[in-house]
Amino acid sequence: MHNFILQYYDWFRVMHIIAIIAWMAGLLYLPRLFVYHTAAASGSELSETLKIMERRLLRFIMNPAMITAWIFGLILFFGNLEYLKTAGWMHAKLLFVVFLTALHMVFARYRKNFERDANTRPAKFYRIINEAPTVLMIFIIIMAVAEPF
Numbered sequence: 001m002h003n004f005i006l007q008y009y010d011w012f013r014v015m016h017i018i019a020i021i022a023w024m025a026g027l028l029y030l031p032r033l034f035v036y037h038t039a040a041a042s043g044s045e046l047s048e049t050l051k052i053m054e055r056r057l058l059r060f061i062m063n064p065a066m067i068t069a070w071i072f073g074l075i076l077f078f079g080n081l082e083y084l085k086t087a088g089w090m091h092a093k094l095l096f097v098v099f100l101t102a103l104h105m106v107f108a109r110y111r112k113n114f115e116r117d118a119n120t121r122p123a124k125f126y127r128i129i130n131e132a133p134t135v136l137m138i139f140i141i142i143m144a145v146a147e148p149f
Contacts, residue, residue: 002079020065024137058108
């Protein structure tokens with residue numbers, strides 16, 4: 001199995017990067033939809049349209065992209081296990097990825113609140129939390145590219 005991973009390592013990296021790009025696009029777009037949704041009256045045509053958009057974004061783009069990113073990321077990790085298991089930067093990167101995954105789950109909960117017309121947070125909250133995926137992404141990229149420790 002290890003030889004198979006090494007033989008196709010670059011292709012696994014390609015799939016990992018594509019999945020991350022799709023996942024990040026969703027993580028950056030969903031809170032923006034929440035900002036617009038807070039301004040929509042419950043039951044209005046706009047509110048119902050945003051519910052559909054939010055549900056489809058999460059179910060058909062974000063969830064599959066997150067799962068795919070994790071799968072290919074783990075394949076890459078185990079393909080280079082001897083080096084990566086002692087690399088401090090990789091431990092930090094994985095911690096930030098866990099935080100990103102937790103944020104994804106928090107966004108999914110917020111989406112369910114909107115689905116039930118039970119949102120209590122203002123648009124400003126979603127504008128602020130919209131920055132969290134960006135901050136995590138920056139730290140993850142620094143760890144993966146610069147390998148600072």
